[in-house]
Amino acid sequence: MYRNTAARSVFRAVSSSNASVARSALGNQMFKAQLTSSARAIRPTGKPRFALAAHKPVTTALVRYASSSAKDDDEVDMMAGMKSEAKVIKDTFSLAEVPKEALFIGMAGVVPYLVTSMETVYLSYEINRAAVAGDGLLFSGQTAELMLHMLEPIQVGYGAVILSFLGAIHWGLEWAGYGGKYGYRRYAAGVLAPAVAWPTLLLPVEYALISQFLAFTFLYYNDARAAAAGRAPHWYGMYRFVLTFVVGASIVATLIGREQIQQTVSSEHTIKDKINALIFLQKKEKEEADSRRRAELGQEEESE
Template structure:
């Protein structure tokens, strides 16, 4: 139908006459619909603007796709480069609780300090003692025989303490087995046994180095290793001439000196690796036995007599010989005077 001014007037009158209820309900449209409507409006009014807007939209979409593809491509490339790298260990970041860290925790971040363990020092000392006395690497035969060699020292030491207890409590009537006289007599028998046995053991420790030299263990060391075997008896046997207290102290120092020498040569490879630990254990028991004997004798030092030592006997022999010479000289003078 051709549109004329008359026909347009009729249509306007009909649209104004339609009821309000029949008017379409307007809903809020989305931005895309608005954009399309604007695009339609622009298409009706400005075709060039529509073409420009459409080209901008296509350009933006293409730019977003290009950026997305580049990002994805960069991630894949980075992952390939990381895959070629070699993993490096970091043990300082691993602990007994590193696998149970909370999700919010950071790897390598120090945990809050816990309350100090009051028994940590005692536990550390016990661990050190257990490691020190660990003789797993020592041959069983040497371990058994070495401990058996300590038994005479421990026996004489305990017997010395028992005798000292009997002598100390003799006046109170609380003695157990021996009288004061019997305990003192037994104590004087124990003195040369303990001192003489100590001298024998010290000499034996020096002889071990002669055996290692002859066996060629650690190579031939010559005079330095022979010297250890000579110094040991040179220090040990003069102690039998000293009073018992001084003899025990001198032997205690000699045992410690030989232990120091044995640990040094063990580090140098002159002896088996376990020899230093082995000597420490034996020296510990022997030194403890000597200290116990000295403590026991110190409690009764003013209540017992002292047996004459070899030096005392030598001095007594000299004095007797000098007195006998004087007596003979006096008798000879007297006989000469009588003859005259």
């Protein structure tokens, strides 16, 4: 009886130990399997490492392409903006709609201003050179000064003629009824220009040129307003702007050239000096006429 009981106890102990060993072995295998799968997931194998090496240049190329394409887009946008701005400037200052005859004759009309302006600048250089070195490059100082004085009335007189011509255009527009009839308002613009231009011939050259510059600027402003309001052709405003710019630049160059010789060239007589000289001449002629009359009367008395 005791033997059977002891045998059963031993059998139960062995069974329970075997079951626990089996459970522990199964648990170890499962834990090892989890570690193995985790290690495989963490540890890079040969293929993923090759894939990363293969994809890295492609990614770098994509980044470089994206940055270069962004730069190209910026350059394209910048060039497009510059082209559009250049087109706006070209369209703004375009003279394509101006009749060819008016364009060619108008451009030819500013040539005398350019020529006289360049000659004034060159003669001023000759006068300064003669004052410093004793002689000019092509002309002597006296010759250059004489030529300069001969050039002055040509430039001022031509400016007066052009100003009168610009005023007369408004009379023609009124007679043609361009944009309607405006009567005295439009006729006044034609009369004002010669009324301002021709008295400048009596002024010293510097004051005459400044006065004509202001007159050209005012006439351009009036003509631009007339073109914008439909009282003149729509292209007339830009046409007048280009011509007025050339004339104004020529006058400014002339004034700068004359400023360089202000202390060298002999001063010109002012309008006051000219009037006083005229009065003195008339007085002298009257005195000479009275003396001749007295002499004639004396001869008659002696003959009697």
